[in-house]
Amino acid sequence: MARIVFDLDGTLVDSAPDIRAVANSVLAEEGGAPLSLAETVAFIGEGTSVFVARMRAARDIPDTEQKRLHAAFLPRYQGAVELTEMYDGVTDALRALIDAGHVLGLCTNKPEGPADAVLRHFGLEDLFATRIGGDSLATRKPDPAPLHAALDALGDGPSLYVGDSETDAETAARADVPFLLFTRGYRKAAVETLPHRAVFEDWAALPGLVAAL
């Protein structure tokens, strides 16, 4: 039995189109040109305040507007699920891991509100015994504290972290937890440059991969 903790954006779900829509509704009010999907993907990974800061920088909106734009962004983000898609095979893979006796948790930099909305939308909320969001603690990934908190809540046993990004690889390394890299998410760096125990590009492969570790 292992404790397996998952990232959310770019790992379980492709949520960039919803995040883009929220960003563009904020930018529209500022007279800023909309973000492309590629820009949006590049800005995801370190939570909403970093996302908003990168969005501002890309549209030459000064730092003095950060607090106001972040405050405009967050309420629109709460129920942003309509454009989000779950990657193929996620539900089956998670259920197979639970059936094999593993206990699952979530550790995302997405705030708790929108993270819970996404889990509910896809019927995943009962599969995770614990959930840590980007606003659950005073720190967020790549600080290892959120991953440690998720693992602590899952009891004892070997641990794994499953994610898609530079942030996740660094978090796992700093927490000294083996990292499994999903290769079709929002990573910018080459796979070889990120410390990992294993990689997968198809969710159907994950239960077998975990069993083989």
Ligand SMILES: O=C(O)COP(=O)(O)O
């Ligand atoms: O909200 C973000 O910036 C990233 O979210 P994630 O940690 O689920 O990838």
Ligand SMILES: [Mg+2]
């Ligand atoms: Mg991610």
